[in-house]
Amino acid sequence: MSAQDASLSPPRSGLRAWLSPEATARIAAGIAIVAIWELAVRLWAPAFVARPSRIVAVFPAVVTDPGLWLAAGQTLGAVVQGLAFAVVLGTTIGLAIGRVPAVERFLQLYVSGLFAMPMVAILPLLTLFFGYTGDARLATVVFAAVFAIIINVSDGARAVPPEYIEVSRSFRGSGWSRLFDVVLPSSVPYLIAGLKLAAGRALIGAVVAEFYAAIPGLGYYILYNTRTFKHSEAFVAVAMLAIVGVLFELLLSRGTRWLLPWYRRDEARD
Amino acid sequence: MNIPHPIAAERKEPSASPARANARIRVQGLAKRYGALEVFRNVNVDVGDREIVAIVGPSGCGKTTLLRCIDGLIAPSSGKVEISGVEVTAPLPGVAMVFQQFGLFPWKTVFNNVAYGLRLAGASKAEIRERVPRFIKLVGLAGFEDAYPYQLSGGMQQRCGLARALAIEPSVLLMDEPFAAVDAQTREILQFELLRIWEVRPTSMVFVTHSIEEAVLMGHRVVVLKGRPAGVFEIIEVDLPHPRTRETLMHPHFAQLREHVWTTLMDEARAAELQLQR
Ligand SMILES: Nc1ncnc2c1ncn2[C@@H]1O[C@H](COP(=O)(O)OP(=O)(O)OP(=O)(O)O)[C@@H](O)[C@H]1O
Numbered sequence: 441m442s443a444q445d446a447s448l449s450p451p452r453s454g455l456r457a458w459l460s461p462e463a464t465a466r467i468a469a470g471i472a473i474v475a476i477w478e479l480a481v482r483l484w485a486p487a488f489v490a491r492p493s494r495i496v497a498v499f500p501a502v503v504t505d506p507g508l509w510l511a512a513g514q515t516l517g518a519v520v521q522g523l524a525f526a527v528v529l530g531t532t533i534g535l536a537i538g539r540v541p542a543v544e545r546f547l548q549l550y551v552s553g554l555f556a557m558p559m560v561a562i563l564p565l566l567t568l569f570f571g572y573t574g575d576a577r578l579a580t581v582v583f584a585a586v587f588a589i590i591i592n593v594s595d596g597a598r599a600v601p602p603e604y605i606e607v608s609r610s611f612r613g614s615g616w617s618r619l620f621d622v623v624l625p626s627s628v629p630y631l632i633a634g635l636k637l638a639a640g641r642a643l644i645g646a647v648v649a650e651f652y653a654a655i656p657g658l659g660y661y662i663l664y665n666t667r668t669f670k671h672s673e674a675f676v677a678v679a680m681l682a683i684v685g686v687l688f689e690l691l692l693s694r695g696t697r698w699l700l701p702w703y704r705r706d707e708a709r710d
Numbered sequence: 711m712n713i714p715h716p717i718a719a720e721r722k723e724p725s726a727s728p729a730r731a732n733a734r735i736r737v738q739g740l741a742k743r744y745g746a747l748e749v750f751r752n753v754n755v756d757v758g759d760r761e762i763v764a765i766v767g768p769s770g771c772g773k774t775t776l777l778r779c780i781d782g783l784i785a786p787s788s789g790k791v792e793i794s795g796v797e798v799t800a801p802l803p804g805v806a807m808v809f810q811q812f813g814l815f816p817w818k819t820v821f822n823n824v825a826y827g828l829r830l831a832g833a834s835k836a837e838i839r840e841r842v843p844r845f846i847k848l849v850g851l852a853g854f855e856d857a858y859p860y861q862l863s864g865g866m867q868q869r870c871g872l873a874r875a876l877a878i879e880p881s882v883l884l885m886d887e888p889f890a891a892v893d894a895q896t897r898e899i900l901q902f903e904l905l906r907i908w909e910v911r912p913t914s915m916v917f918v919t920h921s922i923e924e925a926v927l928m929g930h931r932v933v934v935l936k937g938r939p940a941g942v943f944e945i946i947e948v949d950l951p952h953p954r955t956r957e958t959l960m961h962p963h964f965a966q967l968r969e970h971v972w973t974t975l976m977d978e979a980r981a982a983e984l985q986l987q988r
């Protein structure tokens with residue numbers, strides 16, 4: 441999925457990196473790829489296959505199409521909603537696995553297994569439960585995202601330095617205060633790492649669900665336009681997914697700084 | 711002055727009356743084992759109601775372990791600890807610990823770290839607003855209320871941990887090398903500040919330190935832990951006048967006591983050195 445590729449390797453070093461000699465090479469490579477793509481399509485592919493010049497030509501019409509924005513809104517809405525749900529659910533289960541040995545014994549195996557399982561595999565099951573509706577997409581997003589969060593949060597909850605627990609006990613903190621005042625804040629960096637991973641998976645989940653169950657959204661928009669031989673239109677939507685992926689990544693990096701003003705600041709030199 | 715295991719002798723009396731007339735903390739026949747490692751055995755120390763007991767001993771002899779037993783953070787393998795006549799099985803109210811590794815929460819600012827104990831003790835918002843800045847100022851951290859621990863030096867973190875313990879105005883203060891990371895001048899300020907707090911509030915203090923000078927300056931008695939497994943090797947009465955001030959350091963008896971503690975500890979260090987050379 442191009443959306444995932446984009447979210448995994450964004451050009452994240454800012455303006456300065458773009459002006460460096462290394463960046464010049466990067467831009468040149470980009471131009472070369474576009475040129476080869478254009479050339480290859482013109483030489484060997486049927487006329488309806490997307491090529492850069494056509495994409496640029498249809499771009500104004502596509503981005504002013506309310507259908508595209510509606511679709512983007514539907515997909516994004518499901519992703520954000522699903523992620524929110526996955527954060528609450530994943531954090532709760534993750535903390536329980538990390539701190540309660542019995543829960544860990546019961547659930548660890550299933551969490552690891554479900555995390556590794558391709559979400560496409562359970563999609564038919566989810567549509568059985570939820571029908572070919574937005575609910576099935578939401579469920580797919582939650583399913584795609586929640587295990588990454590569970591795994592990271594449980595790692596974080598396990599890694600709480602015993603010293604902090606001891607301080608809490610020494611000052612007679614209750615079990616709940618230990619959970620909310622010590623274990624949870626100490627696990628937040630892990631939660632955010634999990635969320636970064638989960639965001640990419642959630643986006644894929646939403647698109648895959650739209651493909652499979654024909655639920656209105658960006659994925660379906662791409663599918664529909666591809667099937668009607670409007671490859672260039674489809675490609676704008678693909679690019680949009682890529683941009684959304686990058687934006688998520690950016691938002692989470694910014695969010696980290698805002699949520700964790702106390703975390704890993706030792707490298708800040710300027 | 712050389713009184714090995716005085717409390718152990720007293721324990722033989724069947725009487726339930728406290729060994730020291732007004733003992734706040736009673737450590738009786740305390741032993742701690744970690745698997746095959748016996749950290750200390752048969753430790754007997756009483757700490758009076760307004761007494762400062764300094765504990766010195768070589769690194770790894772179990773000073774921190776002893777404090778954690780007294781605080782109720784870990785269970786002893788045998789023996790027991792009583793505070794105000796109550797057997798310690800979990801941390802008690804009015805008992806505060808200053809941790810050797812500071813134990814500050816990195817996600818809390820200085821203000822919130824200092825407020826932590828107070829909040830858990832159920833202090834009101836108004837109380838917290840009044841007390842926290844007072845103790846932050848006391849340890850010389852004014853202006854750093856909103857700083858996170860990573861923005862503080864080791865010594866500043868240590869002072870923050872001290873303020874957190876002092877803020878609950880405990881009747882028992884357990885301090886694990888509370889000034890180890892601060893510079894000489896700050897250390898001196900804090901030592902006398904602590905002595906001043908002790909003058910105005912009756913507090914029992916157990917004060918672990920590596921500095922013999924500090925032990926003699928602060929302690930009413932100095933407990934020397936030694937051996938493998940460690941035990942109370944000697945309890946030295948520090949019969950220096952109160953209040954302890956800078957003059958105390960000049961007192962001829964001060965030097966005598968310091969030498970005494972030093973020799974007691976040094977025997978062990980020298981033995982270890984000889985063992986290494988072999
Ligand atoms: N949780 C534990 N499990 C196993 N062994 C431990 C544990 N805690 C402490 N020990 C051992 O107990 C001994 C005493 O440790 P402790 O931290 O009490 O020493 P200390 O006197 O405070 O030393 P220092 O002066 O260096 O702080 C050490 O040998 C240590 O390895």
Ligand SMILES: [Mg+2]
Binds near residue numbers: 775810886
């Ligand atoms: Mg120690």
